[in-house]
Amino acid sequence: VSDLISELQTIVGDGHVLTAADLRAGYETDWTGRWQGESVAVVRPADTGEVSAVLRACASRRVAVVTQGGNTGLVGGATPAGPPPAIVLSMRRLDSIGDADPALMQLPCGAGVTLARLQQAAADAGLQAGLDLAARDSATVGGLAACNAGGLQAIRYGTARRRIAGLEAVLADGGVVSKMSGLAKDNAGYDLASLLIGSEGTLAVITRVLWSMVPRFADRALALVAVDSAAAAVAGARALLPRLPSLELLELIDEPSLRISLEYLAGSPPVPITPAWLLVGCASTGDAQEELAAALVESGLDERTVVAVDATRRQRLLSIRESVTEAIASAGVPHKLDVGVPLATLESFLDELPAVVGAAAPGARTFVYGHLGDGNLHVNLLGPAPDDESADEAVLELAARSGGTITAEHGVGRHKPQYLSLVRSDAEIAAMRAIKRALDPEGVLNPGVILA
């Protein structure tokens, strides 16, 4: 190991190989505190060439490489987990932003650029990033790509996969793959970039991303709609989706989530308390308010609706949704699940959920909120001990039985390899293992993540 440390120091410079425990600490524990391990060093390369040299140095010694961006993940995918010896490869120094191409709406970013900086650079170009999530100040572009991040605007602009026009990455053997031409059409061989997106640092280390921005729509509107049941929420989503091309946000907030958020904000209910709310937002080149109002009327959702008529009230409605996570965290350590369930079966999923949780963890408090338009709901549980997975497993099984997925956006990480077979066949998992072996035969890239 001391031989490795000295080689790493030669590659990235002494000051960027952190071996002291106190300097490593912030990199070895995730922000939730649930996932932690130990590394022999935290290595902070400056560019793709250094990443390549670091990977060769580690692969030849079979030392694991745990790649980390902003360390905002929720499934332990960016922190070490015990043996074998590992380094944490911090990508934050690869933080340069290139020139925006306004015609193609593309922006080259180093993997270490934060989402907030990307959003600002897009705004400076008169555009927007087309992706937003709460960890924007820390989460990095490389992490968004490696985890195929979703967030609030995926209903309109897709997940990170759709926003990535190209990328550069380093394979386990130090070889560099690069697709940064910006060409929307390029069929010269397998699309390695597509495979690497969402591979959570297990197949390659993403070093640069060509981000595909979206137009900035000046006019925005937002409404909070009270509905009587899960069925009504799903029916409302199905009615709105085809009627509102300018839809940018379609969130569900269930009654427990609304109540805890309002308590946390010390606010009062903007509408009578009912079993569920839809938060519907649109962004348009035309009259967003008018488009939203018309779609709500056509969808039969115009009663018991609060429409935000100005930016202040819009922000207030948004804060009810955005504060749900913090409000729950202030009441305990939640189990956080990000299931995806097709709209076709979402009603029965929501109907069955209380009994399923109740059987696995009697007395647990269940909160359901999130990205209804994508079928991506956050199920948060308060009550079960942090290491008691019985209710988690029951919820994931219900999602799988409903034709859904165990992770819509957080990824598999170290938390869910044990549940992968709920939603992926033996043939699929065998194919994933074969690909992993093909690209990382020594198994040095993020071992234990995705495939246990």
Next chain:
Amino acid sequence: VSDLISELQTIVGDGHVLTAADLRAGYETDWTGRWQGESVAVVRPADTGEVSAVLRACASRRVAVVTQGGNTGLVGGATPAGPPPAIVLSMRRLDSIGDADPALMQLPCGAGVTLARLQQAAADAGLQAGLDLAARDSATVGGLAACNAGGLQAIRYGTARRRIAGLEAVLADGGVVSKMSGLAKDNAGYDLASLLIGSEGTLAVITRVLWSMVPRFADRALALVAVDSAAAAVAGARALLPRLPSLELLELIDEPSLRISLEYLAGSPPVPITPAWLLVGCASTGDAQEELAAALVESGLDERTVVAVDATRRQRLLSIRESVTEAIASAGVPHKLDVGVPLATLESFLDELPAVVGAAAPGARTFVYGHLGDGNLHVNLLGPAPDDESADEAVLELAARSGGTITAEHGVGRHKPQYLSLVRSDAEIAAMRAIKRALDPEGVLNPGVILA
């Protein structure tokens, strides 16, 4: 082999294993006549289960499987090519179309459904397919997916990759991978579907596709714009792209292409003959004519412009572009190249092209037309003998030197494995080979395609 034939007959039924030379002939030669080979049988399965059984039967005997949809490819990717013994796996019987989901705009299609039928089914649902190309009556959904098809509308709706919400496929060992839930967000492991799109039948046989439709825009407008130079064409494209969100078509037609098309159509020039034309189309929920006119004025492209004011004239302008291919074919056997070149270097590519072709094939006639907005130009050459690749190679080298690609939409097939190293690094090609070996260790799926 006779043992294999009888097993195949048991799997798909006697009538669907074609062994007579005259019955096989239409499957063993591509439509251009350039690519042909011999198979031991043409096998026509009815469903995914039969495809799986056929693949197991072939893999165990190391008999190659050449998958074929509508046999409309241009690079020999769907016809056999001599040893080893091969079957042609015709997917046309998997031609069922499921129910459209109007809220999610998704339509499940068997791999053998033609693009024309998909387009009709989308229209029946009040939507459109979001992909169009000349071979629409024969090309199949499975082929569109396997080759990541592009075509005329990719500037707005992306290539097939963006239009595919999920797929089902059979691996070389008969294992089935399936992602047909329709969930836009699903991060449970590597995205095998993304890897299989564009893999040209070398990693799996695609059996079903969940197609993602797009809204139907009622109002359309089209204009033909004369420009003085390649530089002006590229500048025009860069000016229009950010100004016209309703842009659906942005094609280039150079002077030789326009002339030969007008001769073929026995028509007269709609505008004065100049070095290049842009064909600009938009489709809108608003007033397409007005949006197009405003963008042309803002982009300085409103002089020497013919705007089609009704559907008849729109069709006439479109036919000038659509007839270029046939017009060239009527004058000889063209070498057809589908390069992609970034807009940033497209001007110099176009400037250098005549000298590059002239040096490699003196006297060759060069036609340049195609999807300017994507940087995807069709370079057609008349003059060189069919097997004289010297000019082809020179053009592909120029595209590569320009930071572009050797194939924007046709794919690699059997034609271009020899050129892959012009645009993919050794590390990238090694990664592709490793993936191929991982998923098809016996090398039975479309050997010789993509990787020679």
